[in-house]
Amino acid sequence: MNSIRTFLAHAVRLEAEAARRFDELAEHMATHGNQEVEQAFRQFADFSRLHLADAMARAGFRHISDLPADGYDWPDGEPPESAAWWGVDALMDVEAALHLALESERSGLAFYQTIANDSTDPRVKGMAQTFAEEEAGHVALLEAMLARRPIPPAAGKAGNTF
Template sequence: MNGIRKFLAHAVRLEAESARRFDELAEHMATHGNVEVEAVFRQFADFSRLHLEDAMARAGFRHVRDLPRDGYEWPHGEPPEAAPWWGVDGLMDVEGALKLALESEQGGLDFYRSVAAASADPLVKAMAAEFAAEEAEHVATLHEMLARNE
């Protein structure tokens, strides 16, 4: 990915989709009365919204807009932080929710690292590395939360 606008379009979409998916998961848990797991998903939706705000702020004066559906370069066809629905049910426990969030955050981390490693654009490399560092903090936090939950 060798253009800052394209990178920022990816970052904005990735974080927006992550927040949307975690909100959906939280609503699903609320429907089933699983308040503890709902809280975990809401927390990670909020983290994603913070990253979204950051990506939009970094775009600054640049005109960043959605790319055509086939214009995104996702590793598996969808934004890597969009938490999967498989294994999610109303009886999910906090550990399961944390593991799902970890998978999501690790996907974002891997994506940003791969962009930083592959891009020839120094600005994209630097910004992707910064985003990766932020995702690495979330991954570390999730590992700590999982260790405390055991």
């Protein structure tokens, strides 16, 4: 991807979708009464909205502007951070929600890192690298949250809880 406007249109679409999905997960965690994970997902939604606002401001967008349907170049045909989302339902537990969020953030990281590595436009390369670094921080936060999850009783050890 070698056009800053095309990159920003992709970033706007990706981050808008990510914010919506994290809001959905936060609401799901609220119904389960898990305030810590709910707040974490709300923070991730806010991170996505910050990326969205940054991309929109840099592109001069006043509203989310779509490219033509054939204008997007997604790795699997849809925005990376939404590729793993099959929907949140009442059976999804905290661990499954965290794994879903982690997979989503890893997909976003890979998308931005690939563009940073492959683009010949220095502006695209720099902005994609910045977004990739921020996504890497989100991945690290989710990995830390998962590492603190309780060890199942079958494993014979007591663990931390959320």
